[in-house]
Amino acid sequence: MTDAFHDTISGDRGLHIEEPLIFEQDSPGALGVDWPEVEARVDRLGALAREDAIGLPSLAEPTVVRHYTRLSQKNYGIDTGLFPLGSCTMKHNPRLNERLARLPGFADIHPLQPESSVQGALRLCRELQRWLMALTGMPCVALTPGAGAHGELCGMMAIRAALDAQGEESAARRRVLVPDSAHGTNPATAAALGFQVVSIPEDARGRVDPARFEALLEDGIAAVMLTNPNTCGVFENDIHRIADAVHEAGGYFYCDGANFNAIVGRVRPGDLGIDAMHLNLHKTFSTPHGGGGPGAGPVVFSEALAPYAPVPRIVEEDGLLRLEEANGATLGRMKAFHGQMGMFVRALAYLMSHGSDGLRQVSGDAVLNANYLLRRLEGAFSAPFAHAGPAMHEALFDDRSLRDSGVTTLDIAKAMIDEGLHPMTVYFPLVVHGAMLVEPTETETRASLDRFTAIMQGLAERAKAGVALSEAPHHAPRRRLDETRAARRPVLRWQPAGNAKSDVPGV
Amino acid sequence: MRYLPITEADRRVMLEAIGMPSVEALFADVPEEALLAEPVNLPPHASEYEVEKRLSRLAAQNRPAGASPFFCGAGTYRHHIPAAVDHLIQRGEFLTSYTPYQPEIAQGTLQYLFEFQTQVCLLTGMEVANASMYDGATATAEAVMMANRVARRSKAVVSGNLHPHYRDTAATLARFQGFTLDCAPPQPQGGEALARRIDAETSCVVVQYPDLFGNIADYSELAEAAHAKGALLVVVVTEIVALGALRPPGAMGADIVAAEGQSLGNPMSFGGPHLGLFATRTRHLRQMPGRLCGETVDAEGRRGYVLTLATREQHIRRERATSNICTNSGLCALAFTIHLTLLGETGLKRLASLNHARAAELADRLGRRVVTPSFFNEFTVRLDGDAAAAVERLAGEGILAGVPVSRLHPGTALDDLLLVAVTETTDGDDLAALAEALR
Ligand SMILES: Cc1ncc(COP(=O)(O)O)c(C=O)c1O
Numbered sequence: 001m002t003d004a005f006h007d008t009i010s011g012d013r014g015l016h017i018e019e020p021l022i023f024e025q026d027s028p029g030a031l032g033v034d035w036p037e038v039e040a041r042v043d044r045l046g047a048l049a050r051e052d053a054i055g056l057p058s059l060a061e062p063t064v065v066r067h068y069t070r071l072s073q074k075n076y077g078i079d080t081g082l083f084p085l086g087s088c089t090m091k092h093n094p095r096l097n098e099r100l101a102r103l104p105g106f107a108d109i110h111p112l113q114p115e116s117s118v119q120g121a122l123r124l125c126r127e128l129q130r131w132l133m134a135l136t137g138m139p140c141v142a143l144t145p146g147a148g149a150h151g152e153l154c155g156m157m158a159i160r161a162a163l164d165a166q167g168e169e170s171a172a173r174r175r176v177l178v179p180d181s182a183h184g185t186n187p188a189t190a191a192a193l194g195f196q197v198v199s200i201p202e203d204a205r206g207r208v209d210p211a212r213f214e215a216l217l218e219d220g221i222a223a224v225m226l227t228n229p230n231t232c233g234v235f236e237n238d239i240h241r242i243a244d245a246v247h248e249a250g251g252y253f254y255c256d257g258a259n260f261n262a263i264v265g266r267v268r269p270g271d272l273g274i275d276a277m278h279l280n281l282h283k284t285f286s287t288p289h290g291g292g293g294p295g296a297g298p299v300v301f302s303e304a305l306a307p308y309a310p311v312p313r314i315v316e317e318d319g320l321l322r323l324e325e326a327n328g329a330t331l332g333r334m335k336a337f338h339g340q341m342g343m344f345v346r347a348l349a350y351l352m353s354h355g356s357d358g359l360r361q362v363s364g365d366a367v368l369n370a371n372y373l374l375r376r377l378e379g380a381f382s383a384p385f386a387h388a389g390p391a392m393h394e395a396l397f398d399d400r401s402l403r404d405s406g407v408t409t410l411d412i413a414k415a416m417i418d419e420g421l422h423p424m425t426v427y428f429p430l431v432v433h434g435a436m437l438v439e440p441t442e443t444e445t446r447a448s449l450d451r452f453t454a455i456m457q458g459l460a461e462r463a464k465a466g467v468a469l470s471e472a473p474h475h476a477p478r479r480r481l482d483e484t485r486a487a488r489r490p491v492l493r494w495q496p497a498g499n500a501k502s503d504v505p506g507v
Numbered sequence: 508m509r510y511l512p513i514t515e516a517d518r519r520v521m522l523e524a525i526g527m528p529s530v531e532a533l534f535a536d537v538p539e540e541a542l543l544a545e546p547v548n549l550p551p552h553a554s555e556y557e558v559e560k561r562l563s564r565l566a567a568q569n570r571p572a573g574a575s576p577f578f579c580g581a582g583t584y585r586h587h588i589p590a591a592v593d594h595l596i597q598r599g600e601f602l603t604s605y606t607p608y609q610p611e612i613a614q615g616t617l618q619y620l621f622e623f624q625t626q627v628c629l630l631t632g633m634e635v636a637n638a639s640m641y642d643g644a645t646a647t648a649e650a651v652m653m654a655n656r657v658a659r660r661s662k663a664v665v666s667g668n669l670h671p672h673y674r675d676t677a678a679t680l681a682r683f684q685g686f687t688l689d690c691a692p693p694q695p696q697g698g699e700a701l702a703r704r705i706d707a708e709t710s711c712v713v714v715q716y717p718d719l720f721g722n723i724a725d726y727s728e729l730a731e732a733a734h735a736k737g738a739l740l741v742v743v744v745t746e747i748v749a750l751g752a753l754r755p756p757g758a759m760g761a762d763i764v765a766a767e768g769q770s771l772g773n774p775m776s777f778g779g780p781h782l783g784l785f786a787t788r789t790r791h792l793r794q795m796p797g798r799l800c801g802e803t804v805d806a807e808g809r810r811g812y813v814l815t816l817a818t819r820e821q822h823i824r825r826e827r828a829t830s831n832i833c834t835n836s837g838l839c840a841l842a843f844t845i846h847l848t849l850l851g852e853t854g855l856k857r858l859a860s861l862n863h864a865r866a867a868e869l870a871d872r873l874g875r876r877v878v879t880p881s882f883f884n885e886f887t888v889r890l891d892g893d894a895a896a897a898v899e900r901l902a903g904e905g906i907l908a909g910v911p912v913s914r915l916h917p918g919t920a921l922d923d924l925l926l927v928a929v930t931e932t933t934d935g936d937d938l939a940a941l942a943e944a945l946r
Contacts, residue, residue, distance in 0.1 A: 022622050022848050032849030033589055035857040035931065038864045045863065046723045046881030048754045050856075055629045058851035065591055068619070068845055072600040075615035079599030085608075092510055093603050096555050102593070102774075105566025110579040111778025112910045113570070114902045120568025121777050127565075134549050146641030146779070147834035149821070157683050188821035188831035193683045197826045235536040266534060271541045282834065290596075291616040292606040292638065292798070292837025294780030310679075325917070332679035336582050336644035336672045336767070337778025349562055355552030358508040364530040365513045368521055371533055375525040389536040390527070417612055422605075428822070443510060446517040471806070476611040479806035483610075486803035486815040490792070492635050493625040 016477060019070040023494045026057035032064050055496075074477040075291070076422050082448050086394045086425035086437025087183065087231060089261045089283035094353065097287070097346035106345050111337035115322050121341065122314055122321035128298075128344050129314070131351045132279060135359070137270025138300035142309040143339040148258055150334065151278025151297030152189040152225075157331045158276055158301060158308040159223050159252045160193055165308075165329065170250065173222040177246075179208055181231045181429040186256060195222055202431050206232030206385035206396070210241045217249040227256040228272070229263065229392035231429040232385050233370070233437070243273025252276070252305070260284045261441070262367055262393035265360035275302040281340070285347035296343035310334045365442035366393040369449060373438055376453040380460035384432050393441070399434025402463055409434035411469035412459055414480060418473045419455045508552050570907070572775065576937035578909040580885045580928025581719065582643065582670050582745045583778055584770045586858075587932055592772045592845045596838055606798075606834070610813045611805075616837070617812035620800035623844040630750045630847075631764040632757020633786035637797035638814075639836040640783025643767025644676035647713065647743050649785065649796045649830055650765040651677050654711035654739040655686055656794045656829070657762075663711050664704045664738075667691035668718035670745055671915045677713075686710075693916055695878050695887050695924060697722030702732035711739040711763070716756060717749055719915070720926065721882035730760025739763060746770055747784065748930075749883040751859030763787045771850075772842030782839035793819060796830030858931060859883075865938065866929040872942035878924065885928040887912070888945065894925040901944055908941060 012018055043049060059067070077083070083090035101107060109118055129141045145151040156176075163170040176195040178186050180202060187197045198216060203209040207230065224246045228236045236242065243253050255269055255277040261284045269277050281287045282295035289295070301309055311330045312323040323338060354362060367390070374395035378386045381397040399409045413423035413436075425437040440449060463469065473479065513521075518530065527533060534542060553561075572585045579585070596602065600615060607613030607620075620638045627636035640646040651663045663681075665674055665688050674690060681688050689704055697720065701712055712733050717723045730740040742756035744766035756764045768782035769775070787795055793816075801815035821828040850858060862884035870877045870886055879886035890897055894911035901908040912924035925945075929938070 019618070021618070023625065028852075030851070031854055032591075032851060033854045033858070035854060035861055037857055038860040041864065041867070043863060044867050044870065044881050045753060045883065046725075048723050048725055048881075050750070050752055050754050052758075054751070054852055054855065056626065056847065056850070056852040056855060058853060059848060061589075061591055061849060064845065064848050065595065067848070068595040068601075068841075069598070071615035071618055072595070072598040073615065074612075074618070075600035075604050076609075076612040077600045077603035079603045083603075083605065085605055088605055090603075090605060094510060096559060098597060098602075100559065100562045100566075101776075103563060103566040104571035104573055105563075105569040107774035107776050108571040108573050108585070109569050109777050110572060110577075110585070110775050110907070111583055112581055112914060113572075113579050113907050114899055116899070117570040117902055117907070118777065120565040123568065124562070124565050131549060134547050146645065146836075147832075149831045149833045150641060150645070153831060157679065160683050183833075184821035184823070184825045184828070185831050185833050187826035188824070188828040191826035191828075192831050194685060235534075237536040237538065240538055240541075263534075263537070265547055266543055267537055267541050268543065268547075272538075280834075288602045288838070289605050289834070290838025291601055291604045291613070291841065292620075293834040294641070294836045294839055295834040296780075332682065333672060333675040334645075334679060335676060335779070336642045336670070336781065340779040341777035342774075342780050345562065349558050352550070352553050352558045352561065353510065353555070354508060356546035356549040358511065358552040359549075360546045361508060361511055364533075365511060365518075367533045368513070368518065368530055371525050371527070372521045390533040413609065414611070417609065422612065423609055443512065445512040446521065473611050477614050478611045478809065478811045481610045481805050481811045481813045482803045483813050483815065486801040486813045487818075490799075490816060491802040492621075492799055492815075493628050494621065 015073060017070050019067060021494055022059060022067060023057050025059055025063060028058050030058045030060040032059055032061045081420060082444055082452055083422045084424045084438045084440050085422065086439040087258055089439060089441060091286050091441040092443035093286055093288040094350065097349040100349050101342045101345040106341065119321055124348060125314055125344055126321065128348045132298060132300060135264060136300045137268030139303055140301040140306035140309055142299045144310055144335050145278065145297035145299060146335060146340060147293060147295035148278055148280045148297045149185040149189060151299045152185055154299045154310055154334055155254050155276035155278060156189055156193050158305045159254060161308040161331045162305055163222055173220050175220045176222050177216055177224040179226065181431045182225065182227060183231065183256065186225045190225060202232065205388035206234050207236050208242060210238040213242055214245050217245055221249045221251040223252040223254050225254045225256060227259060229259045233391045233394035233396045234385055234389055235392055239272050258283060259393065262363055264363045265356060266363050275305050281343050281347040286350045287343040287346040294340060294343065296340035312338050362442050369440040369442060369444060370395045372449055373440055373453060377456055380457045394437055394439040396432065397436040398432040405463040407463035407469050409436055411472060414472040415459050415469045418475045421452065421455060572907065575905045575907055576940045577907045578927045578929065578941060579907055581910040581915060581926050582767060583775045584746055584928060584930055585775055585932050586770050586930050588772055588774065589846060589849050591849060592842050595845055596842050601841055607814060610811065614811060617800050619841055619844055621802060621812050623840050624800060626844055626847050627784050627786050630747065630755065631786045632755030633764050634789045635792055636786040637795060637799055639840045640785050640797055640832065641836060642781035642783045643745055643765065644673040646765035646783035646785045647673045648677040648680045650741045650763040651711060651713060652680065653763060653794050653796060654741060657791050658710040658737060658739060660708055660710035661686040662708045663688050663713055664701055664709055665690045666699055666701060666714040667693040668699065668720055668722065669713055669715045669743060670719050673743060693919065693921065695720045695921065697724055702729055705733055705736045705738055707736065709736060709738040711741045713741045713743060715743040715745065717883045721879040721886035723753060723881045723883060725759060727759045741765060746884065748859055748862060751855040752863055752883060768843045772846035773839050780836060780839055782836045782843055794829055795819065797832055797835060861931045865933055869929050869938045872938060873945060876945065884930060885926060888925045888927055890923050890925055893922050906940055906944055
């Protein structure tokens with residue numbers, strides 16, 4: 001091979017610099033932090049002092065700073081460009097929010113210091129609750145869950161607790177209806193709580209068919225878990241009928257609020273008959289996703305479920321805010337402390353910055369951008385629900401138009417990488433073949449959307465013209481990675497030379 | 508609005524391109540009665556300066572730890588965070604990236620996760636670690652559920668000296684999943700006899716190291732007793748810096764280690780976000796919750812990293828997943844791994860020794876009041892009266908004296924006990940101030 005990579009002496013190429021593992025840069029004697037050596041004295045460790053070498057490498061600060069800087073350069077973020085990952089709402093992360101979360105009054109306070117010394121923090125939580133309740137039209141919000149899936153667990157446990165409290169007939173209810181288009185966390189959550197997951201097929205409009213839904217509502221229904229707007233990118237317009245039917249049948253309505261960005265400031269879930277819904281602060285309210293978290297998944301509850309909300313709860317007594325740790329009907333505690341404070345600061349800063357007018361514009365522009373992409377791309381890629389009503393904040397395509405080209409959804413995604421784009425969500429939802437779920441968000445410019453459509457149209461043309469894309473990407477820090485090998489022969493940690501072998505022999 | 512780039516002119520062009528009369532028309536599928544005609548009744552948008560001013564005022568209503576002698580621990584610890592950590596985690600390519608589902612353009616995230624997993628293995632003495640959980644308490648609950656799957660049993664024996672919030676987090680899941688926790692009562696001086704609680708139904712024994720009260724115990728015999736009855740040993744660590752000074756749980760026969768990693772690289776932040784660490788033996792890998800990063804090669808044979816063994820996870824396995832977790836604590840794991848890389852072998856050992864030496868100095872000063880015979884950087888002190896009242900009084904005098912046990916174990920007869928944590932950020936003047944105040 002004679003590409004540029006092999007032409008340089010080092011193997012590096014300009015800003016593409018190969019970076020070894022920290023363990024391969026061990027320089028015994030180097031230090032990145034100067035703590036004094038403590039004089040040996042009698043320790044109080046009860047004869048359990050660590051005698052062996054831990055095995056951590058030694059590096060000085062300049063080496064460490066370079067290491068992580070170089071690693072960062074192998075990553076794509078929202079700061080780099082369009083990140084149209086459907087269902088994930090990758091919008092701009094304002095830096096003001098980072099600054100505020102780091103104020104010592106928020107970052108340098110302890111969860112168990114006297115309540116009298118953290119009134120500002122508790123007030124901030126209260127203020128965030130006020131905004132979330134106003135936006136959702138729900139009377140109660142539990143702040144503690146750590147992310148969306150944890151919020152689902154919270155909401156579904158509240159439903160379980162409510163059913164248990166209604167006596168034996170209700171407590172025996174086990175069936176939870178989940179559409180096939182649902183995110184994996186929905187069935188995983190329901191099953192983790194001992195519910196039996198019953199699937200609801202989508203109709204030709206990418207929605208739950210209310211008549212078929214009603215037919216599934218026999219005895220033993222505990223709840224329905226619905227995402228609205230749903231993962232096919234459309235609004236469940238029979239939502240009132242669905243909500244009434246599930247309530248009629250004695251069950252509860254859990255809504256996955258991952259797609260709240262499409263309706264924030266325009267539609268309140270409380271007006272749709274929802275009993276519980278999580279909000280991903282790391283989606284709709286822009287707390288950074290950080291390469292996999294941390295997130296925050298507050299849950300809003302209806303009047304019926306509010307008594308079961310988890311502890312701790314913030315209550316006011318004589319003008320002082322307190323954390324209430326015990327409460328008769330509560331489902332209990334979900335986390336070590338009171339929730340993701342660092343995320344609450346960022347989310348509240350986001351909310352205050354936008355205000356009620358800005359939030360309404362958020363959903364409007366998010367939906368406009370998605371519809372713009374859908375219309376401009378429906379000639380290039382097949383869009384199964386393009387004419388089942390306006391899209392919400394996502395545009396869903398499938399791979400029918402690629403069928404005779406030999407090009408797959410994965411190939412398109414990898415070719416996008418070469419074009420300087422982050423791919424959309426692929427192969428989700430499961431209800432369409434070779435799904436491509438595009439979510440531009442409201443923080444993209446029209447120029448960015450136009451560039452995206454031009455690239456996508458170009459890729460579709462190349463696919464139809466028989467250009468093989470199966471080798472892509474060519475220009476990323478890595479070519480396609482062998483995921484099969486990673487799973488067959490797992491290497492999940494670095495081992496000193498000579499010990500380098502699979503962690504799991506024979507798997 | 509400064510974060511929203513679409514202009515009125517753009518909107519007109521775009522609406523025309525899609526053949527729609529207005530943005531409102533795009534919401535035609537929403538039942539009319541549910542559509543709000545006006546913005547929600549909340550304040551209008553605000554300038555960056557205005558938001559900064561208002562939230563800074565709220566921040567000023569809290570007493571930050573740095574402002575006073577500070578001794579709170581019990582699951583969240585105040586350690587110094589090197590400036591480089593906070594700088595590096597704010598690089599946009601880390602901060603604003605997603606879960607590394609497209610590995611070719613996420614090698615930065617994936618490589619640090621691989622390094623992080625290795626560091627967690629080394630610290631805990633375990634064989635395999637995942638890419639993080641929400642926090643130590645949820646990691647503990649997941650550990651119990653995993654032990655239930657591995658042992659195909661449904662009762663966990665829980666030490667009375669496990670952090671009560673961790674116990675309660677597990678108890679919440681126990682209630683809704685239908686497994687049982689056999690919880691021992693708290694024993695501030697340590698020396699619990701848990702082995703006799705293990706029976707043929709027991710999936711695991713859960714202990715904390717150092718425990719809530721600060722005690723350090725060798726769990727090797729407990730591990731043997733558990734294994735002899737087909738149960739697993741779950742060791743919980745809430746102060747991960749301790750493992751720079753103490754024998755690792757893996758060397759005592761632990762089968763799962765569930766820990767809180769906040770102490771390295773992450774601010775206290777009122778208790779969240781924190782960083783759940785989770786490590787186990789390779790033979791239990793398939794039952795492990797959470798994401799895993801693994802090494803592989805690319806099409807040109809170059810080393811690279813991917814998320815792997817996802818057939819345990821919700822997005823592949825759906826209702827048969829080992830856990831419903833999806834988003835975890837990625838950026839907190841980055842802060843942890845950068846801090847630990849800066850420390851290195853020597854730095855971590857020195858940091859741990861410094862913590863221990865300062866704590867031992869305070870214990871010497873407090874003398875007979877100290878309840879905990881052996882400890883790392885946190886121990887229990889017996890006061891003459893109600894510890895919560897003393898903490899409140901001392902806060903008024905400018906000292907955050909620690910965590911009263913009654914705050915964690917309300918309604919038990921432990922009201923005169925105070926948990927005191929000392930780290931490298933506690934200096935000689937702070938120690939003198941507390942010793943004087945508690946005399
Ligand atoms: C529709 C949907 N539901 C649930 C989740 C889970 O949320 P989290 O990753 O915050 O746990 C996601 C996130 O990817 C999602 O897209």
